[in-house]
Structures are given as structure tokens and as C-alpha cells.
Amino acid sequence: MRLFTLLICLCLVTPVWAQKHQISSKELASVDAYVQQLMKDWRVVGSSVTIIHKDKVIFSKGYGYRDLDKKLPVTSRTLFGIASNTKLFTAMGAAILHDEKKLDLDKPVRNYFPEIRFATTELDEKLTLRDMLSHRSGVPRWDGVWSGSGYSLQEIVDRLQYLKPTLGFREGYLYNNNMYAAAGAVTARVNGTTWSELIRQRIFEPLEMKHSYFSFEDAAATGEFASDYFVSLADSTIKTHTKDAHCDCWAPAANIVSSSEDLSHWIIAHLNGGTYNGRRAFSPKALAETIRPNNIASKQMVFDEVFYGLYGLGRSSTSYKGHVIVSHGGVISSYRSQISIAPKDSIGIIVLTNTAQGSSMANAAVYGIYDRLLKLGETPWSQKYQMEYKKGLREAAHEADSLRGLQIKGTRPGHDLASYTGKFEHPAYGTMEITLTGEKLHLTFRDRSQDLEHFHFDQFWAAQDPEYPILFNGRLMRLQFLTNGSGKIDRIRTGISTDPEVEFVRK
Known part of the structure; x- marks a missing residue:
């Protein structure tokens, strides 16, 4: 509990000078050069980077290609799968309904969806939307249940009863896409619509997000959807990834496809009390509800510069070199995204990529951009993430070697x-x-x-x-x-x- 309180206090402290800092063209030029180098370091085929300050886009540029074979460039309107950044929208949908008293985030979800069942009586009786949206159900990922399944959203909800917890209820942080899918189903039931209709009506339309979609198929029909790629571990060549089939089952957890242009409207609203272009999409109270910490997401610091992470509803928060950062990442097929906000500094950053190695590039981009805009000293983030990436490959190889080491040689199958x-x-x-x-x-x-x-x-x-x-x-x-x-x-x-x-x- 002491750690939780300390984290909240640190996330509320930001130097006063940072709030008044003006961003210069020289700093933006430095950002441009930095991102270009990251593209080379990580062999990313295409990326879109947008920076918002207060209520304006101050930097927006496409790098590389949305289609490598056809040499079609990335622009601010290029579409990418934003994957788990979809969770921000699902959580905001719930917060809006909570703000309007149409549901209570702290009441059991069975009050709104009576037929839903979980693997334990305790979860049946006590699990709330806040628990589901802050990953504190005690139920692990169970991603194999939905990945490639072709299930409907309702079929995922029906299968929650078979997904056993591995932690006690509200005893820790276990990221769970299935719970987000189910939370989306609950909010849709309360709203009397589908989940996609809820998000479209309450968020996309007031924010003028006219080029955001809920499936790969709809995005592809526009001609603006980026192809996605990966660097082969076999021969180090860049290859085209076969897109995962669209599945309604993960829609509230990972389905949104958008562009940095559309997402800039979302960020501007966050930095301006829920308002974009004179129209309010959500109240400051609803926004605060999503940011308010409910869980400790990380109890160890991977990097000295980034403090322990907290998790609210659909977003994490931390202190980066003394500055509050609220963010989330996304991974689907070979699309990688990072959407980050420094609320006390009125800065938002969007990084979208179409290459599997783009997660590290996006993370390095966000931290490096903050370094340059806020004059925090330039940490060599690309090198740091290269070390972590190589460490991950070594650990994966070691796991496979360890499994092979368990093999008893010279045996035969016990049956024909x-x-x-x-x-x-x-x-x-x-x-x-x-x-x-x-x-x-x-x-x-x-x-x-x-x-x-x-x-x-x-x-x-x-x-x-x-x-x-x-x-x-x-x-x-x-x-x-x-x-x-x-x-x-x-x-x-x-x-x-x-x-x-x-x-x-x-x-």
C-alpha cells in the first residue's frame, strides 16, 4: 500500500517550468532526425509520428512505406492496427456511461449482464467493470482462447467460465484481453447497442474521427491500410506478414484501425477536458476516472529513468524523469503502436508502425521525443532497447534449449x-x-x-x-x-x- 501511495504522489509532481515550456522548431528538427535514425536501427518499413501540444498538432510526419513493394509512402492518414490502444476507447466508453449514471464501475457486472459466468463463485458475485478494466481479476491472459478462433464476442463471454484464475481476486496485475472483450459486451448491453456503435456514437463522431474503423476488412477497403512486415529470424530479410483474420471476439480489446491524424483528435480532447473543435466527447470527470490508478502494473523498474507503473482503466501511468506520463502500447499482427500523453506538460505523442520490431522503436521514439521537447537530456534509448530485445531472444532460445534438455533420448512412442x-x-x-x-x-x-x-x-x-x-x-x-x-x-x-x-x- 505504501508503494501505491508513493507512486500516486510522484505522478502528481511536475516542475512548474515544464508546464510553460515552449517547443521550438529546432527541437522538432531534432525529433525528426532522431526518428529517422530509429527507423534504420530497427529496420521499420513504415511509421507515422505525430506530436500534439495543447490543442494543436505541432509535428506530423510519415516515414518509410505503407506498401514496400509498391513504394507507397506513409502519411498522417495511413491506417494502422492500433491493437491494445483500443482498450483506451473501451475504458472511456465505460467511464462515459458511469459518468451518466447508466452503470456503476464498482457494482458487480452481473447486475448488467446476468448470464455472464466466471470460473469461481467469488468472481461471479464480486467482479466489477473496474476490476475487468484494470486487470485485477486474478485471471491470466488465456490469449490462446481467442487468438485465431473466429469466435464471436458472445462466444468469448460464454467461455469465461472455463478460464481459471491463478491469483487471488484483486491481489495483483494480470493483463487480460478476454476481460476487456467481456467489458465491451457489458457496456454495449447497457447502452442498448453493439460495442462498435457505442464507440462510434460517443467518441468517434464528436471527435470527428471519420477515418477510423473496427475491422481490418473495412480499413483495407479504403486503400490507405498499411501492409505489415517482420524481419525474419531465419535469414534477416524483411517479409510481409499475413494479417490475422478479423475476429469480433477481440473487438473491444484490440480491433480499432486508425491513423495518426484521427488519433490526434483523441489526444487533443484528452489535453482539453474532453473537447475537440468546440464539441465535448467526454467530461473531465470521465477522463480522470480512466487515469486514476487502480492497480500496480509493474513492481520492478526495467530502466532507471522510468518509475514503477500504475494502471487505471485502459492506460498506464508512470513518472519519466519527474514527468507524469500516461500511455498504452499495442501489438496485433505486425502492427505496433504507442500512444502517450504528458498531461502536466500538455504534450501528446502518437507512434504507429507496420513492422514487428516496431514495439521497441515506438517506445524508444516516445521517450526520446520527451527528452528533446522537455530538455531532459538525451538517453540512448535505441541502444537500451536493442539490449533488451537481444536479451529477450536469448531467453526464448534458452527456454527452448531447456525443454530439449528434458528429453529422454532413445525412447519410442508407447502406442502405434x-x-x-x-x-x-x-x-x-x-x-x-x-x-x-x-x-x-x-x-x-x-x-x-x-x-x-x-x-x-x-x-x-x-x-x-x-x-x-x-x-x-x-x-x-x-x-x-x-x-x-x-x-x-x-x-x-x-x-x-x-x-x-x-x-x-x-x-
């Missing part, structure tokens, strides 16, 4: 290969199918299709992808086939993505 085939089902994940082609078992799960290699005894693992040597978001997928009392294989125990292990039962 045909015995492992069939369809296996889990109530949240759906169906996994194992087939046999020649002497090779093959796994099909949603949009994933992989050969299986024998590990030892009745364990197999998914063959590695040469582009991504570490499968399923940094984790090799190992399948343990289990038998019933008759010695017949009737279950598969495995973990999808970084989710806890579960059992798929033969259909």
Missing part, C-alpha cells in the same frame, strides 16, 4: 501412431485434430497447422517454423497424450501460447 489420431475438444478452446500422414503425426488447431515430432514416450511437440524458431508466442507447444483406465489414449494435455496447461478430451 494411429492411436494418437482423432479429434480432441476443450470447452474454451474448441477442437484440436491429430492426423497421420505416412509416419508423421500432424496437428491442426484453428489456423495453425504443424507436423509433430516425437519428444519422448507419449509426448510430442510441434515442429519449429524456420521464420519463428520459437512457436506460439515464445513457447514451444508440447503435447502430452494421456490414457484412460483401459490404456487407450483419450486426452491431450498442452498449453497454448503462454496459457496454463489444459486437457483436450477425445470427442
Whole structure:
């Protein structure tokens, strides 16, 4: 509790001179040169960077290409998937309804959505929208449930009852996209619309965000949607990423596609009490509700310059070199985004990229821009993030090597290969199918299709992808086939993505 209080106090303290600081053309030129260097450092194909000061855009520039093959440049109107920055809109939608007393963020969500069920009685009886929007349910990510599923939003809500918590209720921070999806469904129910209609009517329209969309398909139809890319881990070449299929299931958590031009309206409203171009979208009270800390997001400091993080509703806050920073990042397909506000300094920064390595570039850009605009001294952020990136690759490789080290050499499968085939089902994940082609078992799960290699005894693992040597978001997928009392294989125990292990039962 003492740490929580200290964090809040530090986030409220900002030097008075910073609030009066005027930004010069020389400082903006320095920003431009800095971003150009970051593009080279991280091999980012395309990026859009916009800076807002008070109620005006003072810098907006596209870098690189939205389509590398056609050499189409990025502009301020180029569309990018903003991924988890969608959460800011979902949280604001809830805060607006709370402000209008149409719902109470601190009342159990079953007051508004009676049929919703969770994995424990305590969550059924006590879980609130504030809990869901500040990641304090105690339920881990379970991203494998929705990723590539094709589920509807309602189908995700129906599956929450199978997603068990790993922390006590309100005992910590566990980021959870499924809870955000469900929170969006709750606000839609209260508003009497769909979630997208709520956001469009209450936020997009008053903020004149006329070129923001709720699906990749709608964005692509405009001709302004950036292609997305990644740097292959196999041969270091830049390759086009196959976009993830649109799925309503993650809409309130990650679906919005927008441009830095449209998002600048959103930031201007944040810096001006919820008003853009003379029209109010949300009240200062609703805005304050989203920023007010409810949870401690990080209990260790990765960098000395950035203090421990707090989490409000759809955004985190911290102290950067003594300045309050309210921000959120986003990752979907190979799109990376960072939307950051220094409220006491009346500065907002938007960085959108179309390359998988762009997360580090976007983070380095935001901190480096603050350094230059606020005269904080120029920390070598690109080098710092390069060190963290390489550390992450080493740790992922070490995890894979550690798994291989557990292998008992010289063993054979305990059954003939045909015995492992069939369809296996889990109530949240759906169906996994194992087939046999020649002497090779093959796994099909949603949009994933992989050969299986024998590990030892009745364990197999998914063959590695040469582009991504570490499968399923940094984790090799190992399948343990289990038998019933008759010695017949009737279950598969495995973990999808970084989710806890579960059992798929033969259909």
C-alpha cells in the first residue's frame, strides 16, 4: 500500500517550468532526425509520428512505406492496427456511461449482464467493470482462447467460465484481453447497442474521427491500410506478414484501425477536458476516472529513468524523469503502436508502425521525443532497447534449449501412431485434430497447422517454423497424450501460447 501511495504522489509532481515550456522548431528538427535514425536501427518499413501540444498538432510526419513493394509512402492518414490502444476507447466508453449514471464501475457486472459466468463463485458475485478494466481479476491472459478462433464476442463471454484464475481476486496485475472483450459486451448491453456503435456514437463522431474503423476488412477497403512486415529470424530479410483474420471476439480489446491524424483528435480532447473543435466527447470527470490508478502494473523498474507503473482503466501511468506520463502500447499482427500523453506538460505523442520490431522503436521514439521537447537530456534509448530485445531472444532460445534438455533420448512412442489420431475438444478452446500422414503425426488447431515430432514416450511437440524458431508466442507447444483406465489414449494435455496447461478430451 505504501508503494501505491508513493507512486500516486510522484505522478502528481511536475516542475512548474515544464508546464510553460515552449517547443521550438529546432527541437522538432531534432525529433525528426532522431526518428529517422530509429527507423534504420530497427529496420521499420513504415511509421507515422505525430506530436500534439495543447490543442494543436505541432509535428506530423510519415516515414518509410505503407506498401514496400509498391513504394507507397506513409502519411498522417495511413491506417494502422492500433491493437491494445483500443482498450483506451473501451475504458472511456465505460467511464462515459458511469459518468451518466447508466452503470456503476464498482457494482458487480452481473447486475448488467446476468448470464455472464466466471470460473469461481467469488468472481461471479464480486467482479466489477473496474476490476475487468484494470486487470485485477486474478485471471491470466488465456490469449490462446481467442487468438485465431473466429469466435464471436458472445462466444468469448460464454467461455469465461472455463478460464481459471491463478491469483487471488484483486491481489495483483494480470493483463487480460478476454476481460476487456467481456467489458465491451457489458457496456454495449447497457447502452442498448453493439460495442462498435457505442464507440462510434460517443467518441468517434464528436471527435470527428471519420477515418477510423473496427475491422481490418473495412480499413483495407479504403486503400490507405498499411501492409505489415517482420524481419525474419531465419535469414534477416524483411517479409510481409499475413494479417490475422478479423475476429469480433477481440473487438473491444484490440480491433480499432486508425491513423495518426484521427488519433490526434483523441489526444487533443484528452489535453482539453474532453473537447475537440468546440464539441465535448467526454467530461473531465470521465477522463480522470480512466487515469486514476487502480492497480500496480509493474513492481520492478526495467530502466532507471522510468518509475514503477500504475494502471487505471485502459492506460498506464508512470513518472519519466519527474514527468507524469500516461500511455498504452499495442501489438496485433505486425502492427505496433504507442500512444502517450504528458498531461502536466500538455504534450501528446502518437507512434504507429507496420513492422514487428516496431514495439521497441515506438517506445524508444516516445521517450526520446520527451527528452528533446522537455530538455531532459538525451538517453540512448535505441541502444537500451536493442539490449533488451537481444536479451529477450536469448531467453526464448534458452527456454527452448531447456525443454530439449528434458528429453529422454532413445525412447519410442508407447502406442502405434494411429492411436494418437482423432479429434480432441476443450470447452474454451474448441477442437484440436491429430492426423497421420505416412509416419508423421500432424496437428491442426484453428489456423495453425504443424507436423509433430516425437519428444519422448507419449509426448510430442510441434515442429519449429524456420521464420519463428520459437512457436506460439515464445513457447514451444508440447503435447502430452494421456490414457484412460483401459490404456487407450483419450486426452491431450498442452498449453497454448503462454496459457496454463489444459486437457483436450477425445470427442
